[in-house]
Amino acid sequence: MQIALPKPGGSPGDASARLAHRASGVFPGGITRNTVDRDPDLYYIGWGKGAHLHDVDGRRLLDLNNNFTTLIHGHAFEPVIDAVTKVLRDGTCFSNPTPHEIALAELLCERIPSVEHVRFVNTGTEAVMFAIKAARAITGRPAVAKIEGAYHGAYDWAEVGQVGTPSTWGAPDAPLPVPSYYGQPASVFEDVVLLRFNDVDTAVSRIKQHAGRLSCILIDPVPSRAGLIAPDPAFLAAIATVARQHGILVIADEVLNLRQSYRGASDRFSLKPDLTTMGKIIGGGFPIGAIGGSRNAMAVFGSSHLSQGGTFSANPISMVAGLAAMKEMTREQFGRLERLGDDLRARLRHSIDTSGAPFSVTGSASLFRIHPIPNPPREYREAYLDAREDRIMTQLDHHMKANGVLMPKGAASSLSTAMNDDDISHVAQTFEAFLERQEF
Structure with a gap:
């Protein structure tokens, strides 16, 4: 396989440098989302096709990022292009519903065992936010329990504890609510209870301790940024049991991990959530998010207790793109x-x-992550990189890019069809x- 590398070491060329200079004049820090790859330099993508990206300087890269696991079919997938092209001339967004949203919702309800009704939003962040709001509206309780180190988007209560270091994360049996950004309101911390993944006894104890205030337990069955760690079946079973005992809703965040199987991550790992958040692969490369659950739990969205809107929610472009992408994700393709x-x-x-x-190495299905430690981590603290380990992963990142492979550092790598x-x-x-x- 021949890979064009205009500059050694994976460094971008003049075209990216010129674009970076222009961007510095209009974007703070020269970028418009902090998750873009800037190491060792910022480089710009010209186009993508199939499993590969082509940057503006002529490099060809095998894409294991896939826009953070979104593109399960890779780039410029023809069924999505065809579906979107046909609907574009009919209009891109309306204040009224379209038939396209029903078709995608029917597919999700048919496939995902815990999903009987669906609401569409624009991002995974919105999906998590509205799922938490739904849990509060149903229970009348304010607090949220979540896994230390797990990423759930940019809603204040979901962000708490997604970052932490040995000097800030507190005792093993009492994880501290580490803020995710400077100035995050301290009042938010009072309504977040952190749990350590796969620590059954401590998690159950902390949930019982705060049960009277907890509306929900927010859990990614295979938390990516916390290490892409496999769940202990006993841990998931204990979480579900104590939640039922105390009237706490379980929210499965499958925005990333819906790609674990044809029926999603919760089904694969025997978790039965009350609500499920989805995104990424269900949009066919276009912005999307969704909340799904039982008819009983989802009824709150149709009541006066919770208002959920969104100018671009269920827009026809995302709906037809998502339907085309998901139809092509057959059981055989997942296999x-x-x-x-x-x-x-x-x-x-x-x-x-x-x-x-x-x-x-951790991961399952189409996801994997490499760790510079000899034993696979079982929770966030074990997956945390010290300075030496971080340097090793930076060296690996540079080596892979220099040899034509784009592999995200500190996040899940993903395969595409x-x-x-x-x-x-x-x-x-x-x-x-x-x-x-x-x-x-």
């Missing part, structure tokens, strides 16, 4: 992606075992070469 994921994770682990390097066995070999061989050249 094929999982086989590719299993093969890649096995090859990465084989290289680690052969080299004796202090690395481990556009990938094949050669792409898997490219990733595995590039990682193996990195291990061979390093001294640990």
Whole structure:
């Protein structure tokens, strides 16, 4: 596989440098979202096709980011292009509903066991926000329990505790509500209870302690930024049991992890949530979010207790793009992606075992994450990188990009249906070469 690299070390060329200079005049920090890759430099994408990106300087990169796991079919997926092209001339957004939203909702209700009714919004952040608001409206309670280190978007109560260091996160049995940004209101912390993932006894104890104030337990079944960690079945069962005992709703955040299976992550890991938040893959590459759940729980959206709107919610472009993308994600496609994921994770682990390097791999289905520690983490504190480990991951990131692979640092890498066995070999061989050249 030949990869064009105009500059060694993965550095961008003159075209990206010129664009970065222009951007610095109109964007704070020169960017308009902080999650873009700027290491070692900012570079701009010209176009994408299938499993690959092409930047404005001529580099071709195998895309394991897929816009943070959104593009399950890769770039410029023809069924989505066809569906969107047909509907564009009919209008892009209306204040009234369209038939397209019903079709996508029917697909989700048919597939996801815990989803009987759906409400569409514009982003995963909105989906989580309205799910929490729904839980409050149903229970009359203000507080939220969530997993330490887990990412759930940019709603204040969902952000608490998504970052933390050994000096700030507190005792193991009493995690502290670390703010996610300077100036975050201290009053928010009073209504957030942090739990450590896979710590059954402490989680149950803390939920019981605050049960009278808790509206919901917000849980990503496989928290990505907290390490892409597999759930302990006993942990999920204990969370569900104590929630039922105290009338607390369980919200499964599957904005990212709906791609775990044809029926989603909760079904795969035997969690039965009251509400489920969705996004990313259900939009076919367009902005989208959704809240789903039982008829009983979702009835709050049709009542006077909770108002939920959104100028672009259920816009026809996102609806038809999402329907086209999800129709193509058949059981067979999910199975094929999982086989590719299993093969890649096995090859990465084989290289680690052969080299004796202090690395481990987490993930399942079409997701994986590499850690610069010898044992796979079981919760956020074990996945946290110290300065030396962070440097190692930066070196790995630079090596992969220099050899034509875009792999997000500190987040889940994802496969797409556009990938094949050669792409898997490219990733595995590039990682193996990195291990061979390093001294640990």
